Amino acid sequence: MIYRKFGKTGIDISALGFGGMRFESSQSPEDCAMLIQAGYDAGINYFDTAPIYCNGKSEEYYGRAFAEMKKTRTQKPFYVATKTFESREPKIRRDLENSLKRLGLDCIDFYYIWCILRPEQYRERVGRGLLDAFVRLKEQGLIRHICFSTHMSGNEIEKVIYDYPFDGVLLGYSAMNFAYREMALSFAEKAKCGVAVMNPLGGGLIPQNPQRFSFLKQRQEETVVEAALRFLLNDPRITTMLVGMGKMKHLQEALSAVDGFKAIPAENIEKIRLGLKEAFNELCTGCGYCNYCPEGIPVPKLMDSYNQYLLSHKKQAIADRMKWHWEIFYRGNHLDKCTRCMQCERSCTQHLPILARFQEIQKELPN
């Protein structure tokens, strides 16, 4: 295992973090706990979860595993990250108490302000007492480090990351969107924030389309998943990459990516950048620059769903992605809310015909 310092906390964190959002309802709690323990035995020491992952079960599965892992925690430390969407102190406290109960812990190591979408939204939440509440929880020993998670672009992250001495940031980052998000890593480095990255496999698009992403491979024998994870490992500004683990094979593949990691020369990174441009000519890269629809339409999620059609050539893949991955239950007329203001198209880094794609999406949704 590779370990890296989590920003100014100085804590050694495994470069592979356990993402707890991928357990399936068909799995037994015992099996999930065993998988978590197997990750711990293999050297993973960062365990990420959230109250709503896996219909609220993720924290419970961790709680089961931690009951065993706590027996060796002094010699072999592990760290737990969970989150809250809330902004007012009583609700944050309620969330935290529920998480602690489910996890069987007295304190959360890394507590995340969850999902900051825009700097204005951050300021609004701070105005409701968000940061004061987090600071009080820290003073009371219920949380150790204050962090935030976000889908903002690099420029926007800059507006938030220096606002408070945050210990860490959680970002969506992968070989698919690195060209657009990279700047955020430099801001985090300057702010001495640890960086955890989520979605390192592009929401499953990379493993589902190995041919299309073969340009990531540095060696013949590596899988495209290994190549995508090694690409992230190559950036020392990333402390840990959270890989969603639902099965032993996910854990094994991620571990083998770390074990077989070799530094990628700068000229090869440039080749990957070029490959990215070619492969993604018509694909949404998930950069999130269009995520400010005045009507609240989640454009990046819809364009990601359209990606599934482009990659699979099956129209049904659009509705499936919306329903099963993003949990968007639109009917066909929902997109009528779009006023065609063009704001999203104008900000699209890929110059995608978003509105034309909406029409195609609309046809695939139930009436």
Ligand code: SF4
């Ligand atoms: S064109 Fe439609 S989807 Fe795009 S920002 Fe305007 S209202 Fe939202």
Ligand code: SF4
């Ligand atoms: S639609 Fe364009 S701007 Fe929006 S997330 Fe996709 S690539 Fe980025």
